[in-house]
Amino acid sequence: MSELDTRRPDPRAVIVTAGAAGIGRSIAAAFAQAGDRVHICDIDEAALTAATAELTAAGGTVSGQVCDVSDEEAVRAFVADAAQRLGGIDVVVNNAGIAGPTCLVEEMALADWQRVLDVNLTGHFLVTRESIRHLKRSESGSLVFISSLGGRHGYPRRAPYAVVKRGILALVETLAMELGEHGIRVNAIAPGLVDGERIQQVMAGRAQAAGVGVEEVTAQALALQSLKYMVDPADIGALAYFLSSPAARSISGQTIGIDGASRSIA
Ligand SMILES: NC(=O)c1ccc[n+]([C@@H]2O[C@H](COP(=O)([O-])OP(=O)(O)OC[C@H]3O[C@@H](n4cnc5c(N)ncnc54)[C@H](O)[C@@H]3O)[C@@H](O)[C@H]2O)c1
Numbered sequence: 001m002s003e004l005d006t007r008r009p010d011p012r013a014v015i016v017t018a019g020a021a022g023i024g025r026s027i028a029a030a031f032a033q034a035g036d037r038v039h040i041c042d043i044d045e046a047a048l049t050a051a052t053a054e055l056t057a058a059g060g061t062v063s064g065q066v067c068d069v070s071d072e073e074a075v076r077a078f079v080a081d082a083a084q085r086l087g088g089i090d091v092v093v094n095n096a097g098i099a100g101p102t103c104l105v106e107e108m109a110l111a112d113w114q115r116v117l118d119v120n121l122t123g124h125f126l127v128t129r130e131s132i133r134h135l136k137r138s139e140s141g142s143l144v145f146i147s148s149l150g151g152r153h154g155y156p157r158r159a160p161y162a163v164v165k166r167g168i169l170a171l172v173e174t175l176a177m178e179l180g181e182h183g184i185r186v187n188a189i190a191p192g193l194v195d196g197e198r199i200q201q202v203m204a205g206r207a208q209a210a211g212v213g214v215e216e217v218t219a220q221a222l223a224l225q226s227l228k229y230m231v232d233p234a235d236i237g238a239l240a241y242f243l244s245s246p247a248a249r250s251i252s253g254q255t256i257g258i259d260g261a262s263r264s265i266a
């Protein structure tokens with residue numbers, strides 16, 4: 001038995017996908033505030049410039065690069081540039097994920113279905129594949145994937161989203177088996193309702209589909225939780241940081257829910 005060394009680890013090299021806004025930005029902030037060097041990607045160049053400037057002004061070491069995670073060549077360049085800029089890669093946070101269509105399967109266009117798979121699942125595969133050789137050289141390699149409560153219980157009118165978010169769990173369990181011998185840990189975070197712009201759009205979509213007000217669908221959603229408030233994105237940043245820290249050195253292949261003790265997504 002040994003005492004766990006809980007001192008802050010040496011600054012690590014961290015990449016976060018879709019880090020310019022929302023949950024990804026909060027995750028980038030959590031690592032940057034702890035002294036890690038962070039390289040983020042996003043498709044929104046203006047948001048990327050603003051986020052890197054703000055996080056740097058707050059004392060972090062944060063850089064950014066335009067990259068659509070579903071574009072194989074762009075991902076190759078993003079990961080290679082990150083490794084060069086940061087001198088390696090210790091932590092990868094696969095956060096990018098679009099909401100996709102809100103409709104029944106029988107009404108769904110193939111292009112809408114395919115886009116969700118391309119961004120939310122193939123994107124994670126591409127970033128991970130390109131990062132593994134760098135993670136193998138790290139002494140503290142960690143991969144964190146952002147799944148969703150919607151991947152655990154099914155998600156009416158959001159079929160492709162539910163499919164990719166459950167697919168991430170299979171990818172995480174498989175990668176944990178493949179990479180454990182290299183000391184690389186792989187875990188997923190499954191958020192429920194997260195406060196922010198995105199959830200407002202989701203609630204608006206549900207309200208429109210049901211023909212009721214946004215307040216009503218929001219109240220219905222919170223009624224499914226034990227804690228009657230939405231998750232703060234900063235709490236997801238803190239959880240991603242913990243899962244990549246020495247305090248979580250024996251945790252791999254897991255999915256950690258952060259959902260106010262929710263019984264269902266909808
Ligand atoms: N918001 C929620 O309630 C919630 C709940 C559960 C899980 N999640 C998951 O958390 C993750 C982040 O969600 P969010 O609400 O912060 O998202 P968001 O919609 O706020 O988007 C965050 C960023 O992603 C970028 N982005 C979009 N497509 C991209 C692409 N192809 N490549 C690179 N960047 C791209 C956007 O430009 C934006 O800056 C997603 O995987 C989402 O599915 C969110």
